[in-house]
Amino acid sequence: MPGPAPAPAARDPRGGTDTATRSRREEPTRGGRRALRGGSAPEPDDDLDITDDGPELPIVPVRRMLALAVAGFALLMAVGLVMGAQTAGVGFGRVPYAVVIFGAQLLYMFATTMAMRPPALRVVATVGVLAALAADVGAILPDAPSITPLGLVAAGGLVAGVLGQMFRPQGRMRVSESLASTVVIVLGVVSFATLIVLTRVPAGTQAIVVCLIASGIALGVARLTDVIAPWPRLADQVPRGSAGIVLGAMLGTAAAALIGRYMVPFTPHEAALVGMAAAGAAVLADLTIGFAEAGRELAGDAPTMWLARHMQGPLAGFALAAPVAYVISVVFLVPA
Template sequence: MPPPTPSKLATIAVVVWVLVLTCGILFGAGLDRRIFILGIAVLQLLLIAGFVLLRRPPGMLVTAAAGILAAAGADLIVIYSDPFDPGDIIFVLAGAFGLAVVGQLFRGGGRQSLTVSVGVAVYLAVITAGFASYIALLRQPGGLQALLVAVIAMGTAVLAARAVDLTIPNPRINRQVPRGAFGVVIGGMVGTAAAAYAGVLLDGPTPAKAAVGGLVIGLVAVLGDLSAGFFHAGRRISGAGVAPWPVRHGLGPLMAFATAAPVTYLLSVYYLVRGF
């Protein structure tokens, strides 16, 4: 049977969580760089713990270790490499992949279990390392203004999508995922409008560039948030039960900001910060 629609209290709690994440990254970007890096590291650890508890893959410790290796390696490369080359992150992800393969081989299990475990570990490593993109963006000329526009876009997009679910939870985006289709669509539109307005207020990207960037970043963030619901649906369908309440409701926004981070960096460096 499909899961019930979340209570209004649960949805409101998620909206508040999205607001906390958005304001935390926005204000943290203007603080001392070491404080911002520490905050990003905390978000990475929360993402790893939440994802492992939500997905519960075979070999949970190996999966968590791969995520921690990817997070630490990506952060160190972003902080200490001069000049920074995004391609260096590939070596970190390769190391996380190797750790996942070796760890799962020693753990044992069937071929299907090995494939699932390695796939989940690699996915977690990619999105966890993606958080380091926020740190990398601050090292670029005009990066702070681009980061503010991007975070406003993804924050308002996810916030609007979750808020619309309060009043229009149906039709669902999927029978097994308790998220409304209207929220997903409206969230992307609101993120675009918020980014354009941020371009008017901030001394950075033009409103036209900010709107285009906000459209892409907002949609990626909304889909990243939505992916947590699909992961949880897969767990339920496989008979593994449901994840704890804070995990199944709070992981989506974390995945939204993690998934949109690399897109934010690439779009900002090659589009938003050019020519202003």
């Protein structure tokens, strides 16, 4: 007599095949996965932890010859601005110094515009040039030296930037980026004009000498140190070393104290404090530009023009040191 019929194989709810066939087709593999002999993709176990941090970012090398060239540019800028202040006359005799300042303003505007590349480039550049001219005129013409006209020029430049952005064919597209670039450029060119006002203030020319020499030495030494010992690195994507930043600020302060021994109305102690403030502001502004450029490259933006990219740091340092010199002169020197 025939035996009882075999029971039907159990169905696998995942694939519709019987579990016996499925068990014969599966093989355990290393790493906690199961692979199918039939060529299907492996299935990861639930307890398998797979992490992917993405590709590692490359370390940007320090280009020593480029650092040497930037150091020379910073020192030349300091010499030009200081020598121009020493030759400034009275009244319209300050026009030659205003021409020197206008040249620095144009360099700053060009470098910043090329580095930031705002969407309304022509509008931003036009506003920057007009603000530079208006600030220089406002620093020379008033009977009494004051930075009030410079504040009005800065406010007018920002308003002009907003209006120019609104009348563009693209309208309000990327308006925030354009306005941010306008703010940086207008404030920078107006800051340079404070040096013209300083030549009209008692002890202002001496303050220019102390602050700008300290700033130039700080910027130059910081870059020269990167040529010799660019370590420890502040960030892998920023080719700067912290040793240069610290050493530059220290030697800039020491140079200011030495100048204070021979320049009235400064004492070495007062000149050291003034130089420390200006040198620290200059090197920090230069370093901030480096981090901003690295951030733009990490965001996927195309590299900017190399000349503008490397000129922007020292120019921003002098643009920040100029109002520092004015504030220190008016607050500490004029009342004395």
